[in-house]
Amino acid sequence: MVKFAIFLKAEMDNIDKLVFNEELIFIKYKCTNCGTESETFAGLDPDEEIDIKGSRGVCNFQAKCKCCSRSFNISFLEKFDYIQENNNKFTKFMTFECRGVEIIEYDPRAGFIAYCQKTPYELDLSEGDWCDYDEDTSLSLEIFGVSSKIEKI
Numbered sequence: 001m002v003k004f005a006i007f008l009k010a011e012m013d014n015i016d017k018l019v020f021n022e023e024l025i026f027i028k029y030k031c032t033n034c035g036t037e038s039e040t041f042a043g044l045d046p047d048e049e050i051d052i053k054g055s056r057g058v059c060n061f062q063a064k065c066k067c068c069s070r071s072f073n074i075s076f077l078e079k080f081d082y083i084q085e086n087n088n089k090f091t092k093f094m095t096f097e098c099r100g101v102e103i104i105e106y107d108p109r110a111g112f113i114a115y116c117q118k119t120p121y122e123l124d125l126s127e128g129d130w131c132d133y134d135e136d137t138s139l140s141l142e143i144f145g146v147s148s149k150i151e152k153i
């Protein structure tokens with residue numbers, strides 16, 4: 001079994017941490033049998049338990065390769081908060097266990113919460129950048145330069 005991690009990098013102004021709030025995780029993947037890559041992003045739900053065909057285990061994502069018909073699956077393992085200390089550095093953000101498949105791309109979309117001290121802000125990173133204004137602290141909040149990479153761990 002192979003483990004993959006999504007590393008996230010973002011520049012955060014006046015944000016203490018960025019947290020992923022268990023919405024769908026959008027990924028592209030590649031069949032390890034024939035190398036065929038998914039054309040579109042698929043949503044993996046960390047809360048959904050799917051029985052693995054021909055096994056007693058469960059996973060969070062299961063699909064069949066369009067090219068070689070081999071089925072593969074992915075289990076979500078862990079997520080990590082992106083904290084201010086990691087600002088603008090690639091940091092491990094989520095980990096997965098992959099069977100017969102590799103994760104090749106991640107698309108951050110909705111389901112993020114940014115904290116300015118105690119105040120949470122729900123946000124969507126589809127546009128890449130986000131900004132707001134925190135009235136309690138009179139600080140302008142900004143997240144920009146969001147990028148990600150995938151590595152085998």
Ligand SMILES: [Zn+2]
Nearest residue numbers: 031034065068
């Ligand atoms: Zn295949």
